[in-house]
Amino acid sequence: MRTSDVWLTPAFVAGAVAVTVLAPADPPYRGLDAVGLSLAVGSTLCLFPRRVAPMWVVVATSLLVVVNAAAGYSTTVTQWPAWISLFTLFSLRGTGARVVGAAVMVAAVGGYFAVDRAPVGPTDVFGVAVCFLLAMVAGDAARSRRAAALAEHARVRAEERTELARELHDSIGHAVNVMVMQAGVGRRVFVDDPTFAREALGNIESVGRDALGELDRLVRVMHTDRPTTDLSALVDRVRAAGRELRLTTEEIQVGATVAQALHRIVQEALTNALRHTDSGRIDVELAQVDDTVVLEVVNEGRQLRVGRPGRGLANMRERARSVGGEVEAGPVAAGFRVRATLPAQVRS
Template sequence: MRISDAWLTVGFVVAAASVTVLAPAGPPYHALDPVGVGLAVGSALCLLWRRVAPIPVVFATSVLVVVNAAVGYATTVTQWPAWISLFTLFSLRGATARVIGSIIELSAVGGYVVLDRAPVGGADVFGVAVCFLLAVVTGDAARSRRAVSVAEHARVRAEERTELARELHDAIGHAVNVMVMQAGVGRRVFADDPTFAREALGNIESVGREALGELDRLVRVLHAAEPVTDLTGLVERVRAAGRELRLNAEEVAVSEGVARALHRIVQEALTNALRHTETGRIDVDLVRSNGTVVLEIVNQGRHRPVGPPGRGLANMRERARLVGGEVEAGPIQAGFRVRATLPAEARS
């Protein structure tokens, strides 16, 4: 039972008692007495359980409407809990429960028409029809809105999971590839150049610690943007793996979302370069022209197959798309090029 249901019930109990006492119905209905007040208050009290047991509540309030008419009291108050319970049923339950609730409610209407002390005219029938339609239509609308809200929540959660998976792929995948490359270089030169091998081991430890820190941040869903113009860490990792890298990056002012996208695109492109080639220079250029930032990474190494294709290029394109940009990637005469064109300010 919700607090809102309790307050609704209290309000109806007070209203039922007040209306019954302050505005008693005249002939041909019974005068005010404890039975009439009890029926009105009892009907309102049923609303306490309208969410947990909507069909029994529809049944109970409908029976009280019929009993109220049978013993000679006006339905001024006792009808409203019945309509509210029908609204609740339509807002919470499916087709079968709705049919059952409608049959119960319409049966109560029939009992009221037959047993009420006053003649039931056209205006009364019209009022009952309007109340019935309002209860079922607004109840169905409430259920539809809730379904849309649930679907939207599920969509947002799915997007968050996808984004988290993309962050893991970009950050941890890059670190693992760099560690594998450095370990390979260190193993090959271990006997001839132990100093370099020790440096490679130190770099592996450093990259591993950074990867653990990145993983911890992702698990805590702290997506802090990294400065895109500060590519020193990425560059040094690649150079430590034995690859030549030329960096030409201007100091560019971009929004946080674009900064994150650019950083991850550079990271993914360098990861792919290390994964698919062993030698050859890598060129990284970053410039800004008016409101556009252009990033270009060219890998001059000879491509080598390393298993089935991954999600790298797809992730880069998706990151660019989310901020209103695009990524072009493919072989060129000088090797393989990734070119990202992004707005300086992320587009909503």
């Protein structure tokens, strides 16, 4: 039950009492008495459960219209709860319930015309028909607007879940791949170079803690945390895994959304380089030309490992497209290159 309904019903009751008292009916209708006032108030009280039981409210208010007319009273008050109940039914229920509700209302109108004390003229029929159509059309429009709002809400939630999944894949996936590389290197040199193996274990612990912190940050403040274009942490992780990495960067000026996309593209490109090759230098170049940021990540590794296809390249392209840029990826003479071209600011 909505709060608005709790307040709306007493307001209707007060209005019904006021109209009944201040606007007494003219002949041939009966004057104000306790029975007429009870029928007016009773019809408005029927609206209280209109959202939880709209069909029964249509039946009750329609019946009271006929009873009110048969008792000799004017329908000045009792007709409006019936139209409101029909509007509510059309705004909340499907085709089957609508057909039944409209049929009930048609029967009530027929009964009203049959027992009403005043003669029924074309103006009366036209007025009833207009109210009938307005109640149905307005109710259907309200239902369509609510359905569109729910669909939009579902779309936004789906986009949020997709974005969170992408963030988790990019950040946590990168950390896990670095840990796997370090564990593999440490295992191979455990006997011959125990000092390096201990350093690898320490790096695994550090990267794991960072990954947990990143996970916590994403869950809590994903949409409020300000992104950064500082790539030093990513570079340190890759070098700690035993890979040579050369970083060439220029001063760039980008918006927060572009910085986030740029950071994740670099992260994913480095993750793919660690996942698919064991050795070789990785070159990362970042520059800005006017209003365009250009990123190139070239993996010179030769010992390519082919595993189950992931979403790395697709995620990079989606991130670039989300800010109006693009990503090109494929083999080159020096190995495998990822080239991203992004606008410095998201264009509205």
